[in-house]
Amino acid sequence: MTPELEFSNSPDLILEFVQGAVKRRGFVSAAALADASSIWHSSLYIARLPTQVVDNRIFRVLVLGEDCDADALTTVLYILHHRARKVPRSISFQKLVNISMICKKYDLAEALLPWPEFWIEDLVQENQNTGDEGWLLVSHVFEDIPDAQKQATGIASKLAIECAGWTLKESTHFVRYSERHEQTSLSPNDMSVVRTDLIPSSALELANGIVYKMKFGILGNRNCLKSFLSLKISTAICHCMPKFTIARSRVFAVIGSA
Structure with missing residues (x-):
């Protein structure tokens, strides 16, 4: 990626972002950003921005935080500036997650449609990252895209059951087992560790609170708990993104020692 990128034929704003230790500048249309995002609209037309002189022209400068992935941001900006030839028809799952983080931060989901529909459809058809909490x-x-909702529903239900074993002060992980024919597999190769220290505390607190209520009969049966947790855990996790990350590693030990 070159240090400077031109997204608009008539740019009037410099968007500064970083990739690793390298600072990059995108020459963009302020109107395109403001129309796409109410958050950017406020930054551009309410806040007082610094300026830079480039080729005897004065540009206002909007500096983005380091939490924006440069490759994902570039794709977003090409879409907002109607540079369709520059937009990939298919992307990796990790890039989809990175784009989702940007969309959540700047409220850009609607402005990117229908591109996310294409990406998600391809990933689902290729069975890419099924079961990944990034969904x-x-x-x-992208709450209006059915394929994304289907992926997330199964994951939320699984977390709702798994979270019953979490404890805030003691557990730094829990063991996830693969399921085959409705039976939990006992093979060490079918076990993986999910680190709870990377899950938002609000999600853990919520899980433990609901499990406590179930034990004392405050909540109803297991199915009620499962459906309630599925909704609440998803909401809590998504509310805390992009800090939420799941790290997995294979566990080669007997289940009893895990």
Whole structure:
């Protein structure tokens, strides 16, 4: 990626962002950004921005935080400036997650349609990252895309059951087992660790609070708990993104020692 990128034929704003230790500048249309995002509208027309002189022209400068992935941001900006030839028809799941983070931060989900529909459809058809908790964020951001919702529903239900074993002060992880024919597999190769220290505390607190209520009969049966948790865990996790990350590693040990 070159240090400077031109997204608009008539740019009037410089968008500064970073990729690693390298600062990059995108020459963009302020109107395109303001029309796409109410958050950017406020930044551009309410806040007082610094300026830079480039080729004897004065440009206002909007600096973005380091939490925006440069590659994902570039794709977003090409879409907002109607540069369709520059927009990939298919992307990786990680790039979809990174784009979702940007859309959530700047309220851009609607402005990107229908591109996310193409990306999600391709990923689902290729069975890419099925079961990855990143789908919770994707489904939260692109809530009108059915394929994303289907992916997230199964994940939320699984977390609702798994969270019954979490404890805030002691557990730094829980073990996830693969399921085959409705039976939990006992093979060490079918076990993976999900680190709870990377899950937002609000999600853990919510899970433990609901499990406590169930034990004392405050909540109803297990099915009621499962459906309630599925909704609440998804909401809590998505509310805390992009800090939420799941790290997995294979566990080669007997289940009893896990």
